[in-house]
Amino acid sequence: MVDETVNPTVPAAEHEQPVEVAGYWKLVWWKFRKHRLAVVGGVVTLLIYLVAAFAEFLAPWPPAEVHSRYTYAPPQPIRFQSRTEEGRSPGLYVNGYDVQIDREAFRRTFVVDPDLVVPVRFFARGEPYRLLGLIPFDRHLFGPVDPSQPMYLLGADRLGRDVLSRTIHGARISMSIGLVGVSMSLVLGLVLGGVSGYFGGAIDNIIQRVVEFLRSIPTIPLWMGLAAAIPLAWPPLRVYFVITLLLSLIGWTGLAREVRGRFFALKTEDFVTAARLDGVSEARIILRHMMPSFSSHIIASVTLAIPTMILAETSLSFLGIGLRSPVVSWGVLLQEAQNIRSVATAPWLFWPGVAVVIAVLALNFLGDGLRDAADPYST
Amino acid sequence: MLAYLVRRLLYMIPTLIAISIVSFFIIQLPPGDYLSTLVANLAAQGDQIDSARLTALRDRFGLDQPIWVQYWKWISGIVFYGDFGHSFEWNRPVSQLIWQRLGLTFVLSFSTLIFTWAISLPTGIFSAVRKYSVPDYVATFLGFIGLAIPNFLLALVLMYVSFKYFNQSVGGLFSPQYIEAPWSWSKAVDLLAHLWVPMIVLGTAGTAGLIRIMRANLLDDLHKPYVETARAKGLSERRLLLKYPVRVALNPFVSTVGWVLPDLVSGAAIVSIVLSLPTTGPLLLRALNSQDMYLAGSFIMMLSVLTVVGTFISDLLLAWLDPRIRYR
Numbered sequence: 127m128v129d130e131t132v133n134p135t136v137p138a139a140e141h142e143q144p145v146e147v148a149g150y151w152k153l154v155w156w157k158f159r160k161h162r163l164a165v166v167g168g169v170v171t172l173l174i175y176l177v178a179a180f181a182e183f184l185a186p187w188p189p190a191e192v193h194s195r196y197t198y199a200p201p202q203p204i205r206f207q208s209r210t211e212e213g214r215s216p217g218l219y220v221n222g223y224d225v226q227i228d229r230e231a232f233r234r235t236f237v238v239d240p241d242l243v244v245p246v247r248f249f250a251r252g253e254p255y256r257l258l259g260l261i262p263f264d265r266h267l268f269g270p271v272d273p274s275q276p277m278y279l280l281g282a283d284r285l286g287r288d289v290l291s292r293t294i295h296g297a298r299i300s301m302s303i304g305l306v307g308v309s310m311s312l313v314l315g316l317v318l319g320g321v322s323g324y325f326g327g328a329i330d331n332i333i334q335r336v337v338e339f340l341r342s343i344p345t346i347p348l349w350m351g352l353a354a355a356i357p358l359a360w361p362p363l364r365v366y367f368v369i370t371l372l373l374s375l376i377g378w379t380g381l382a383r384e385v386r387g388r389f390f391a392l393k394t395e396d397f398v399t400a401a402r403l404d405g406v407s408e409a410r411i412i413l414r415h416m417m418p419s420f421s422s423h424i425i426a427s428v429t430l431a432i433p434t435m436i437l438a439e440t441s442l443s444f445l446g447i448g449l450r451s452p453v454v455s456w457g458v459l460l461q462e463a464q465n466i467r468s469v470a471t472a473p474w475l476f477w478p479g480v481a482v483v484i485a486v487l488a489l490n491f492l493g494d495g496l497r498d499a500a501d502p503y504s505t
Numbered sequence: 506m507l508a509y510l511v512r513r514l515l516y517m518i519p520t521l522i523a524i525s526i527v528s529f530f531i532i533q534l535p536p537g538d539y540l541s542t543l544v545a546n547l548a549a550q551g552d553q554i555d556s557a558r559l560t561a562l563r564d565r566f567g568l569d570q571p572i573w574v575q576y577w578k579w580i581s582g583i584v585f586y587g588d589f590g591h592s593f594e595w596n597r598p599v600s601q602l603i604w605q606r607l608g609l610t611f612v613l614s615f616s617t618l619i620f621t622w623a624i625s626l627p628t629g630i631f632s633a634v635r636k637y638s639v640p641d642y643v644a645t646f647l648g649f650i651g652l653a654i655p656n657f658l659l660a661l662v663l664m665y666v667s668f669k670y671f672n673q674s675v676g677g678l679f680s681p682q683y684i685e686a687p688w689s690w691s692k693a694v695d696l697l698a699h700l701w702v703p704m705i706v707l708g709t710a711g712t713a714g715l716i717r718i719m720r721a722n723l724l725d726d727l728h729k730p731y732v733e734t735a736r737a738k739g740l741s742e743r744r745l746l747l748k749y750p751v752r753v754a755l756n757p758f759v760s761t762v763g764w765v766l767p768d769l770v771s772g773a774a775i776v777s778i779v780l781s782l783p784t785t786g787p788l789l790l791r792a793l794n795s796q797d798m799y800l801a802g803s804f805i806m807m808l809s810v811l812t813v814v815g816t817f818i819s820d821l822l823l824a825w826l827d828p829r830i831r832y833r
Contacts, residue, residue, distance in 0.1 A: 339520050341764055342816055343809040344771035347789060348527070351805045354793035355534035437655050441775050444657055445790060460658065464779075469665050476665075479658045486653040 153502035154422055164495020170488035178297040182255040185291035186269040186277055189454045191253075193276065193286035198472045199223060199236050201281040204246065219245045220270075220277055244275040281474035283462050292454055293478045299455035301485065303370055303439045304432040310374035312428055315381025322382065323389025324412065330386075337379045345376055346441065353447045362453045369448050373438050377431060384427045388420040422500035429493035433486040440482055456482050509824055513817060520813055525583075528806035529576050532798040566590075583803075590799030594792065599803045602788070607807055609678060610777075610784040611815075612696075614769040617704045621711040621765070622758060628712075629719025630751060633727065645720075648713035656772045660706045660779040678703075678782050703780055707772050711765050715758065722754035756827055762819035767812050774808075 148156070158164060177184055202220040222242030226235050250269030257263045270277045280290040322333040352372050356365055392398060401415050436456075442448030443457025444464070451458050459478035463469050469476070544559070563569060567578040582588040589599035632641045678699045683692045726732065727750055735745050777786030785804050792801040 335516075335519065339523050342520060342767060342813050343524060343527075344767045344774070344812055346771040346774045347785075347805045347808050348531075350774070350789060350793055351528075351531040351801060352534070354796075354801070355531070433653070440655055441657060444655075445775065445778060447790075447793065460661075463661055466661075466664050466668055469661065470668055473665065473669075476658075476662070479655075479661075482655060482658065483650070483653045487649060490649055490652060 150502065151422075154499045157502045158495050158499035161495035161498060163491045164498075167488040167491030167493075167495065170484065171492050174297055174301060174485050174488065177294060178301045179258065181295045181298050183257055183263070183265070184267050185288075185294040186250075186252065186266050186279075187288045187291040188253050188255075189287065189292045189295040190452060191287060191291075193282070195225070196223070196236075196276055196278065196282045196286040197284060198468075199276065199278050199282040199286065200238070200472075201474055202238065202244075202278055204279065218247065219243045220279075223276065244277060245271045246277055247271050280477050281472060283459075283472070283475060284468065289459075289474055289477050292459055293456070293481050295454045296456045296459050296478055297481065297485075299366070299449065299453060300436055300439060300457070300482070303366070303373075303455070304435040304489075307370045307373045307377065307435040307439075308428050308431050310370065311378035311381055311431065312424075314374065314378035316385055316424075318378070319382035319385030320389060320412065323386035324393065324408075326390075333382070334386075337382055340376055340379050345438070348376065349373070349438065349442055350445065350447055353442055356447075358450075362449070365449060366453070369439065369442065373435050377435060377438075380431060381424070381427055384423060385420075388423060389416065392416050392419060422496070426493055426496035426500050429489060429496055433489040433493075436482065436486060436489075506824065510821065513820055517813060517817055521810060524806055524809045524813065525580050526576070528802045528809070529579060531805060532579075532802035533572075535796045535798060589803040592792070592797050592800040594795050594797040594800070599800050602800060603785070603803055603807060606783060606785045606788055607804075607811065609782070610770065610773055610786075610808070611811060613678075613700065613703055613707070613773050613777075613782070613784060614766065616700055617707045617711070617769050617773075618762070618765065620704050621708045621715060624708070625712045625715035625719055626755075626758070629716045629754075630723060630746070632716060632720040633723035634746065636724065641720075644716060648716045651709035651713035654709065656706055656710065656776050657779045659709060660703070660776050663702060663706060664780065678784070684783075703773070703776050703782060706776050706780075707769060710772070711768060715761070715765075718757050718761065719754060722757060723750055726750035726753050756823075759819060759823045759826060763816045766815050766819070770808055770812050 182188075202223075204218055204220055206218055221238045221240055222244050224237045224239035224242070226237065246269060248268055249265045250271060250273070251264055252266040252269050252273050254262065254264040278288055278290070280288070280293070283289055283292070318333050322330045349372060353369060356368055360368075398411060398415060401411050406415070439448055439455065440457035440460065443450075443455055444460045446461060449455050449458050451461075456478040459475075460482075463475040463479070565578070567574045579590065582590070587600055589603065591597075592599050592602060595602060628644050632644045635641055678696055679692070680695050680699070683695045686692055729750075732745065732750055735749060736742075740748075773784060774786035774789060776782070777784040778790050781787055785808060789801055789804045792798075792804065
């Protein structure tokens with residue numbers, strides 16, 4: 127392609143600049159690398175997916191472990207002690223709680239007791255689990271030395287469950303719903319957008335009307351209507367798939383537009399005409415000649431579509447018509463924060479929201495950088 | 506212009522029909538039909554429904570007839586008599602419940618739209634003219650944050666802050682004394698005083714998007730030859746900027762109404778639930794949870810219909826502003 131043509135005025139190969147011989151994907155990578163925020167976004171996104179993959183190891187507790195003694199326990203800061211004193215060995219520790227029961231309000235109040243020391247360590251032994259679903263293991267990245275002691279780095283919720291552990295486990299559902307949903311919409315978008323852009327004419331007209339229709343109706347009321355019809359008795363996994371399906375049924379339109387636009391732009395390019403004159407079949411023209419030249423654009427659009435899906439799932443679950451507990455997703459966790467009074471007593475319930483914002487921000491930066499890099503020839 | 510108008514109007518008809526079919530589909534989704542729910546509800550209250558009324562109702566909704574007949578009875582009732590069916594939960598005709606809430610939803614959505622424009626226009630221009638300056642980065646970053654925070658979370662945080670630090674609630678659209686009062690000048694003023702919180706909450710995402718669009722469009726135009734020409738002729742920078750490139754870059758503001766408006770109406774639903782505003786959102790959610798399907802379906806349909814009509818009006822505006830559109 128373009129990068130293989132040698133400029134005849136350049137006398138010898140040793141004068142070639144690296145940029146002149148670099149392939150398309152190399153140019154994309156160079157351009158992407160220059161976009162600092164996008165690189166940071168990419169790294170953060172990768173980290174979040176790693177967190178989701180190793181949630182059991184990273185979370186100190188299983189997500190559903192209930193401790194009725196510690197309802198709404200506040201976060202404990204990690205402290206470090208360097209000297210040995212009173213029989214304590216040096217190391218990391220958190221302070222325990224002094225629980226007082228307020229007789230008038232019938233509420234527990236927690237006071238961090240500086241005398242109560244709960245030693246914590248890396249690779250602490252805890253609840254056994256299977257790493258990546260395969261390897262049996264019982265070490266957690268961080269946890270109390272004695273597993274019966276409390277450790278709430280980000281506080282506890284209404285049932286005394288650890289907010290940190292739940293947020294880490296929530297990443298799995300929330301981040302994967304974005305990926306699965308986008309893959310489904312990608313299939314729809316590629317097929318319908320491709321058909322629309324490649325054939326044009328009446329088919330294009332019909333598909334475009336459908337796209338316009340779907341874009342012109344407010345999505346959240348529609349999702350609410352469809353999601354509310356999911357029977358309460360369904361198992362969580364089925365609800366998960368139906369919700370993803372609903373999200374992608376409406377979310378494919380953006381991708382379809384992008385694909386259609388690319389097809390329209392490429393259809394009249396010389397290399398496509400050349401391939402056609404060579405007698406290449408339609409399927410091969412699409413798959414071998416046209417697809418590679420816009421796959422980078424598709425990757426960028428896909429990346430930008432994931433955060434929309436994540437936000438949609440979070441919103442629906444927050445309203446109580448998406449995923450429901452016992453499933454742990456960020457939206458389900460934020461449901462706990464729905465009541466302003468419980469948030470006022472336990473503002474740490476907002477932590478899953480922080481996770482949503484970081485994830486969406488990272489994916490948006492990444493997608494933005496990818497979109498810019500997808501056209502490495504423009505300056 | 507007239508031909509364009511007629512064409513757009515004709516395009517709208519299939520869209521409206523499709524919306525009504527989707528809404529009817531949503532009404533039909535839960536198991537059981539209108540009458541079995543009604544009988545069950547009445548039985549739960551200890552009442553018995555007499556068989557004459559039952560037959561009358563069955564006839565009215567065509568429940569023993571095929572689905573398209575039911576659809577036709579439902580839609581023709583709406584189109585010809587303004588009859589949206591009956592709400593079980595409220596035991597009132599749906600049409601009595603929806604109009605005021607729909608109106609407030611659209612007041613909220615349109616004022617947010619204006620707010621979004623008012624913020625993003627100057628910010629976008631500034632960002633483009635002073636590209637890569639500190640304020641440009643700040644605006645860009647804030648814009649991204651605005652995109653990344655879910656509306657309902659922002660509403661929650663605002664509520665938390667005002668509850669915790671100012672000890673007052675920000676929910677609602679009216680002060681208590683105006684909630685039941687008939688419309689008056691002072692009630693409208695009261696509405697405006699309450700409107701700004703949901704407006705900011707709703708507007709963040711759209712503002713962020715429009716700033717990006719404005720900045721990108723203006724950047725494309727700033728270095729075109731006609732700008733250089735005008736500058737060479739000695740036009741002052743401000744006049745030059747506002748008179749030419751900004752005007753060209755403004756087009757997307759009107760043309761994006763088509764997708765900004767559905768987003769706003771959609772976002773308004775969820776923000777209203779969190780802030781308990783008397784708009785469609787909370788009632789829709791309640792109707793869905795209690796399977797009050799005629800109410801829920803009517804809300805979804807009317808929200809969509811009004812959005813489509815709003816988009817249509819914005820398209821007409823755009824065609825009037827920019828003659829190129831009419832001939833496309």
